[in-house]
Amino acid sequence: MTEALGTKLPAELDLVTLRKAYARWAPVYDLVFGALFDRGRRAAIAAAEQVGGRILEVGVGTGISLPGYCSHNRIVGIDLSEAMLRKAQRRVANLSLTNVEKLEVMDAEHLSFPDASFDVVVANHVISTVPNPEAALDECARMLRPGGEMILLSRIGADAGLRHLIEFLLQPIVRRLGWRTEFPWDRFARWTERQTDVRLIERRPMPPFGHFSLLRFVKCANGRKHDHRRPGAAAGSA
Template sequence: MGAGAESAAPATLDNVHVKSSYARWAPVYDLVFSLIMRAGRLAAVAAADRPMGRVLDVGVGTGLELPMFDERTRLVGVDLCEPMLRQAQRRVIGKSLRNVDGLLVMDATRLAFPDASFDAVVAPYVLTVVPDPHAMLDELLRVVKPGGEIVLVNHVGAETGIIAKLEAWLGKRSAHLGWRPQFQWSVLGGWIDARPAARLLERRALAPFGLFTLARLKKA
């Protein structure tokens, strides 16, 4: 491989990078990201909410979407970054969210739950963060009950134009950012095509400006 190709390659993303990046983001995460990601979180919660049921929130972060759920929905949140979870715990206490059964430090690619534990799983803005998206999706499919849903919200990278060039530039800084700007739909679409148990129910662009995409999957 030539030097030019090497310089264009995205930086490697691993759990060490993710944890250190989000530990830095934790104190200001809500201020920086709450507004731009709010529409996506509302859409994800509307699809995943299960009053009288049990929902797993993967990559719960500071818990921004937890108050959006129906108070009858039992919630468990997991995240790799402990400083983010501390913020989520303060939100749970401050807003008296008695339907949150636990906030746990956990790797999304190795979930410590039995098979078919949840009525739905929601993972907002997580696919671009995990080093191995397919491993995470396999785990989400494993822990959701048959007939249950996996609800995802993520930025899907542009294939051409100025935005694609910007994402390519940012992609070389993935390790520092803590996420992967150049995430293509084919990563998720290819996984769905290879998993007979996963069926795509819905795919739609979200505000602002179609920057994010909602995907709803059903487990057969």
């Protein structure tokens, strides 16, 4: 039905639109989305801490999660938006967060770290905002050492019905805000299905509105999707 409706407005996200959107969000982001997504962020941090070690936060934004990590883990944050990262850098300095190894401007779809550089990859409210979510998922998975986990907080849109129609119709409008309304579970399901060495191990509904989920994926040894939690250590891990 959505295909039949069509639209003349662009619905897809691009890097220029995203940079502009998050430059506008940066000054007010924490105020608007701090408390709203707090429970999900705490759950994501707790899941990351269960594995621990060297943690990559993709789309770290204003660094709102950074104070939540234990001091013995090492955190690397990347984000497309310089304006958001400047807020994160200020937070790290103000709170003397010595566990933050570095913060860098980088595109989630083209991560410059070598394979298996991290024990955990966290991406909170990011995957549904990037132009090519599947490319970002591929990159996040590439970052993990065997046994490492990818932890995502994501909006999950409806697969069909009235809610899906509304999400589809809103998409050309909300893209300028820097995210997608239309992001059905099917996209994660199809990506997961294609993976030979990444397995979904948890999907937990998260507030607000029941439209969000915490997802946990584990990286198995090459081509061994059913070997869960094989031992290993990330390159550069303590």
